[in-house]
Amino acid sequence: MTQNANLLSIKNIEVIYDHVILVLKGVSLDVPEGSIVALLGGNGAGKSTTLKSISNLLQAERGDVTKGSIIFKDERIDKLNPSIVVKKGIVQVMEGRHCFAHLTIEENLLTGAFTRTASRREIADSLEKVYNYFPRLKQRRSSLAGFTSGGEQQMTAVGRALMAKPKMILLDEPSMGLAPQIVSEIFEIVENLNKKENVSFLLAEQNTTVALRHADYGYILENGRIVMDGPANELANNEDVKEFYLGISGAGRKSFRDAKHYRRRKRWLA
Amino acid sequence: MGFFVEVLLSGLMAGVLYSLVALGFVLIFKASGVFNFAQGAMVLFAALTFVRLLDILKDSFAPITLSLIITIAMMVMLAMAIERLVLRPLVNQPGISLFMATLGIAYFLDGFGQTLWGSDIYTLDIGIPKGSIFILESVFDGGILVAKEDLVATVIAGLLVVTLAIFFQKTRIGRALRAVADDHQAAQSIGIPLNYIWVIVWTVAGLVALVAGVIWGSKLGVQFSLSLIALKALPVLILGGFESVLGAIVGGLIIGAGEKLSEIYIGPYVGGGIEYWFAYMLALGFLMFRPQGLFGEVHIDRV
Numbered sequence: 001m002t003q004n005a006n007l008l009s010i011k012n013i014e015v016i017y018d019h020v021i022l023v024l025k026g027v028s029l030d031v032p033e034g035s036i037v038a039l040l041g042g043n044g045a046g047k048s049t050t051l052k053s054i055s056n057l058l059q060a061e062r063g064d065v066t067k068g069s070i071i072f073k074d075e076r077i078d079k080l081n082p083s084i085v086v087k088k089g090i091v092q093v094m095e096g097r098h099c100f101a102h103l104t105i106e107e108n109l110l111t112g113a114f115t116r117t118a119s120r121r122e123i124a125d126s127l128e129k130v131y132n133y134f135p136r137l138k139q140r141r142s143s144l145a146g147f148t149s150g151g152e153q154q155m156t157a158v159g160r161a162l163m164a165k166p167k168m169i170l171l172d173e174p175s176m177g178l179a180p181q182i183v184s185e186i187f188e189i190v191e192n193l194n195k196k197e198n199v200s201f202l203l204a205e206q207n208t209t210v211a212l213r214h215a216d217y218g219y220i221l222e223n224g225r226i227v228m229d230g231p232a233n234e235l236a237n238n239e240d241v242k243e244f245y246l247g248i249s250g251a252g253r254k255s256f257r258d259a260k261h262y263r264r265r266k267r268w269l270a
Numbered sequence: 271m272g273f274f275v276e277v278l279l280s281g282l283m284a285g286v287l288y289s290l291v292a293l294g295f296v297l298i299f300k301a302s303g304v305f306n307f308a309q310g311a312m313v314l315f316a317a318l319t320f321v322r323l324l325d326i327l328k329d330s331f332a333p334i335t336l337s338l339i340i341t342i343a344m345m346v347m348l349a350m351a352i353e354r355l356v357l358r359p360l361v362n363q364p365g366i367s368l369f370m371a372t373l374g375i376a377y378f379l380d381g382f383g384q385t386l387w388g389s390d391i392y393t394l395d396i397g398i399p400k401g402s403i404f405i406l407e408s409v410f411d412g413g414i415l416v417a418k419e420d421l422v423a424t425v426i427a428g429l430l431v432v433t434l435a436i437f438f439q440k441t442r443i444g445r446a447l448r449a450v451a452d453d454h455q456a457a458q459s460i461g462i463p464l465n466y467i468w469v470i471v472w473t474v475a476g477l478v479a480l481v482a483g484v485i486w487g488s489k490l491g492v493q494f495s496l497s498l499i500a501l502k503a504l505p506v507l508i509l510g511g512f513e514s515v516l517g518a519i520v521g522g523l524i525i526g527a528g529e530k531l532s533e534i535y536i537g538p539y540v541g542g543g544i545e546y547w548f549a550y551m552l553a554l555g556f557l558m559f560r561p562q563g564l565f566g567e568v569h570i571d572r573v
Binding site: 081086091092094098099103115160 | 361442445446448449451452453454455456457458459460461462463513567
């Protein structure tokens with residue numbers, strides 16, 4: 001894919017929390033238009049921070065992008081107010097769903113259209129579209145979001161983001177705390193949205209298996225650096241990825257002590 | 271029987287005024303989860319501004335309308351200043367920090383208002399009819415005596431409440447306000463600008479404070495003690511629930527009626543003065559048995 005087909009490209013960003021804690025140490029990545037890109041890595045690798053630096057929700061957590069640039073549709077978007085980023089077409093679905101517990105499902109969805117200056121008619125059409133993708137939400141449209149299941153909340157959060165008619169959705173850990181069946185259901189819908197609505201996704205996941213199954217391209221983040229990247233199917237077949245993230249080893253079972261040593265060395269090299 | 275109804279009615283109407291003050295608290299609490307200690311000071315500030323402007327502009331062609339417009343503009347500016355100087359630097363800080371900040375705002379406004387406008391007692395007359403009338407003479411022997419100004423206040427408060435309820439439940443901005451109340455960060459993530467929402471909510475609270483201040487002020491005179499009616503709003507909130515507009519109304523009515531009835535019917539046995547502590551005792555009882563209040567939101571916790 002050519003360079004200018006990138007919808008979003010992050011160049012060498014550094015993020016510091018509270019003026020002292022360096023979390024991202026020069027991360028660069030590209031999201032081509034109409035693709036699903038997965039950002040993989042363990043706890044504390046910097047996945048969420050990367051997403052939040054794009055949507056600029058970092059500020060509220062006293063985080064700051066100190067170096068590098070974030071370019072969306074040939075325009076720098078770092079340092080923009082979060083609501084302007086949404087208006088430009090990027091919506092983040094935060095880790096842990098964050099539905100508005102005391103609003104009904106339908107009200108949750110409607111708040112998603114806040115930034116749009118659309119007629120009632122258009123909003124109603126969007127709502128109908130979301131219900132088409134998530135029929136389950138339609139059944140539960142008038143229940144309070146706080147009383148719905150985790151899967152329904154995740155669907156609400158994604159649906160709410162869709163209501164803003166985004167070009168791109170930043171999806172943070174959609175599989176968190178959900179049953180495998182629900183996880184694959186949600187990923188199916190993500191893939192569907194990607195194909196039919198032409199929404200690009202940047203997806204932060206710990207569940208490497210599922211993420212690589214549905215993504216086009218993947219980046220692996222460790223300790224605030226990208227340590228590996230490639231097309232999803234290549235990553236899924238890479239020996240190191242298999243061993244560290246997929247729990248499959250070529251040489252059968254391995255002593256835990258060996259694995260730890262090897263891994264530690266790798267991290268230092270990274 | 272006629273006497274009972276008379277006491278009840280006068281209590282209910284006093285309650286409406288408590289509700290008006292409590293409403294201001296509810297609005298800000300709903301939209302930002304902050305208990306705004308400065309609501310009483312805002313009532314005083316709005317009333318002081320209004321009454322002094324009325325005096326300055328008394329020779330103009332429409333003193334009441336003009337002072338009202340200028341006072342509203344002042345309340346909007348106040349809301350913007352509070353957002354810019356107090357709330358914005360405190361985004362994502364715990365509720366208690368914000369509460370302490372509103373304490374600061376309260377003392378500032380008390381002082382600032384009185385420095386600006388003077389600390390005398392001003393009488394406020396905007397043409398709310400004074401005096402009392404007898405109503406329902408056909409039902410009760412001798413009719414029921416009510417104050418006209420209480421009737422007017424009740425009607426105004428009723429209108430205000432209906433407007434607010436529609437605003438919160440049905441409009442796009444109202445929905446966004448409730449969303450912000452639930453989860454700041456999530457609201458931000460879908461593009462609701464917090465700064466703008468806070469200006470709106472403090473403006474609305476300022477307007478409610480203005481209405482409360484004008485009504486209370488024309489009843490009691492505009493003076494420092496107006497800022498203390500905030501203390502009466504506290505039991506109303508505990509009774510009705512901090513998040514509920516309806517709760518503020520019903521709570522106010524119950525407390526108003528309860529005060530008067532208990533004073534008249536129980537007072538003589540214990541030497542009177544029940545009016546002054548009845549509300550707080552009732553609130554204490556509620557705190558023990560129904561801490562979320564009558565209409566408050568039960569905290570939703572998924573396990």
